[in-house]
Amino acid sequence: MGKITNSALGTQNPMDPTMETVEVCALVAAVLFFLAVLRRSTSPAVQVVRDPAVAHSLLNETADAFTNRPNGGLLTALATWIPGPERVDTISTVAYGSHWRSLRSNLTAGFINPSRIAALAPLQRDAVQDLVAGLSSGPGPGGEVVVMREHLDRAIFALAARMCFGDGLDESCVRAMQRVMDDMTQAMDDTVSFDGSTLGRITHWRQLRRLLGLFVPLGELVRPLIAAARERKAAATDSRSRQAYVDSLVDLRVPNDVDTTKRALGDDEILNLVAEFLATNWGVIVACIEWTLASLVVHPEVQKKLRRKIDEAVAGDAEAVLSEKGLAGIPYLRAVVLESLRMHPPSPFVTRGVHDDLAAAPSGATGRLRKRIVFMVRDIGRHESAWTDPGQFRPERFLPGGEAEDVSPMPGRNEIRMMPFGGGRRFCPGSSLALLQARLFLAALLQNFELAPPSCGVDMTETGDFNNLMKKPLRVRVTPRTLP
Ligand code: HEM
Numbered sequence: 001m002g003k004i005t006n007s008a009l010g011t012q013n014p015m016d017p018t019m020e021t022v023e024v025c026a027l028v029a030a031v032l033f034f035l036a037v038l039r040r041s042t043s044p045a046v047q048v049v050r051d052p053a054v055a056h057s058l059l060n061e062t063a064d065a066f067t068n069r070p071n072g073g074l075l076t077a078l079a080t081w082i083p084g085p086e087r088v089d090t091i092s093t094v095a096y097g098s099h100w101r102s103l104r105s106n107l108t109a110g111f112i113n114p115s116r117i118a119a120l121a122p123l124q125r126d127a128v129q130d131l132v133a134g135l136s137s138g139p140g141p142g143g144e145v146v147v148m149r150e151h152l153d154r155a156i157f158a159l160a161a162r163m164c165f166g167d168g169l170d171e172s173c174v175r176a177m178q179r180v181m182d183d184m185t186q187a188m189d190d191t192v193s194f195d196g197s198t199l200g201r202i203t204h205w206r207q208l209r210r211l212l213g214l215f216v217p218l219g220e221l222v223r224p225l226i227a228a229a230r231e232r233k234a235a236a237t238d239s240r241s242r243q244a245y246v247d248s249l250v251d252l253r254v255p256n257d258v259d260t261t262k263r264a265l266g267d268d269e270i271l272n273l274v275a276e277f278l279a280t281n282w283g284v285i286v287a288c289i290e291w292t293l294a295s296l297v298v299h300p301e302v303q304k305k306l307r308r309k310i311d312e313a314v315a316g317d318a319e320a321v322l323s324e325k326g327l328a329g330i331p332y333l334r335a336v337v338l339e340s341l342r343m344h345p346p347s348p349f350v351t352r353g354v355h356d357d358l359a360a361a362p363s364g365a366t367g368r369l370r371k372r373i374v375f376m377v378r379d380i381g382r383h384e385s386a387w388t389d390p391g392q393f394r395p396e397r398f399l400p401g402g403e404a405e406d407v408s409p410m411p412g413r414n415e416i417r418m419m420p421f422g423g424g425r426r427f428c429p430g431s432s433l434a435l436l437q438a439r440l441f442l443a444a445l446l447q448n449f450e451l452a453p454p455s456c457g458v459d460m461t462e463t464g465d466f467n468n469l470m471k472k473p474l475r476v477r478v479t480p481r482t483l484p
Pocket residue numbers: 091092093104112277280281284285288345346347349350351419420421422423424425426427428429430431433434435
């Protein structure tokens with residue numbers, strides 16, 4: 001008797017590969033359909049702005065509607081990393097209002113006001129000199145090819161950490177913090193497409209978990225320093241002796257959400273604010289300097305002119321360019337930095353969210369996000385309507401008589417032609433400090449070294465991530481100069 005098969009009996013073999021494939025395909029189709037519906041129902045509308053005139057009209061003429069970043073995005077995820085109802089907001093994440101004003105004015109009026117910036121000069125000078133010493137130790141007379149970002153990262157992170165925790169901060173602690181913050185930056189870049197939607201949470205859960213998990217090692221390093229700042233506050237009679245950013249946060253009182261009283265910040269809040277400070281005083285400044293150096297290497301005539309201007313300003317006093325006053329005498333340096341910021345903004349996009357019911361939820365922009373607006377900072381700085389030959393690196397346009405003589409990198413009330421520091425009410429509060437530090441490092445590098453391209457040349461491709469870095473870190477042939 002022949003073998004009786006299931007098909008002969010009129011039934012399907014449960015292991016039939018054709019059947020299995022059909023079922024899997026149907027299942028995948030159903031999941032994709034479900035995800036598509038979920039995405040449609042959870043993702044807000046997105047408006048992309050590339051035109052400077054449109055950016056100006058949205059951020060200035062209708063400023064009240066554009067005071068918050070989108071609730072539900074990556075920054076909100078960072079603000080809600082603690083389980084439970086409480087948010088641990090930073091200046092970037094908190095909704096526009098009294099809490100935001102307290103945090104922001106603590107940074108601007110309390111920490112980086114002009115007299116405080118003057119007091120930071122010794123820290124800045126040490127960091128600049130460390131960078132120059134590090135680069136001088138290697139090259140012989142023929143020069144040496146170095147990966148510039150490694151040197152910049154080291155020097156600028158140390159400066160940010162000491163501004164944050166005081167100049168006595170131990171070197172091993174600085175380096176341990178740099179490693180964690182480096183991991184955090186990479187985790188943020190991996191999460192750059194996260195839009196805050198439910199679907200985004202599902203598809204990015206692994207990256208989000210990694211990012212939020214990094215607050216544990218950061219906390220292990222930072223919590224003892226917060227405790228030390230609290231002890232200093234209890235012991236010190238004179239607040240001027242406690243000049244680090246962390247001290248200002250320990251002193252700060254913010255409005256209570258529930259009544260009209262004020263309260264101190266908790267350790268978790270300070271930890272988040274410290275992470276924000278380290279991030280904003282590091283990666284974007286490194287990116288700004290790296291892009292500017294790359295442009296100077298690609299345009300040797302600009303490098304030569306800038307060095308000549310720096311030498312004239314130094315006029316026998318090698319330390320002259322290590323101060324804000326000395327830098328004021330080199331307008332061409334400012335023009336070079338602005339031209340670099342226009343073409344290669346370290347933060348390539350700025351977002352705003354239009355929310356429902358913001359008034360009912362003043363402490364966290366918790367109203368439903370109706371619209372996400374993305375200002376493409378890079379496109380705005382290269383827009384044909386605002387710039388002649390926008391793709392050409394031409395710092396002279398920012399000098400007197402140039403087409404951009406009056407253009408400021410700060411958001412303009414009358415017009416926007418570039419917005420490397422954002423615009424409207426939430427523009428970057430650290431822009432003056434950032435420009436000062438970028439110029440200090442650049443002046444010292446130009447004063448002390450000739451910079452030439454390596455044999456492989458310079459690749460100006462951008463990453464386009466949160467921090468818009470050079471895709472291939474800048475390699476430069478560095479040759480020490482004999483100072484005039
Ligand atoms: C070259 C360096 C820097 C660049 C390119 C840069 C760029 C930006 C941009 C584009 C924004 C978003 C603005 C907006 O949404 O309209 C921003 C926000 C911010 N930046 Fe910077 N920044 C730099 C340095 C700094 C420094 C040195 C600090 C601190 C001292 C800082 C602190 C902040 C803070 C706290 C915010 C959030 C402001 C708010 O929401 O009110 N930044 N920055």
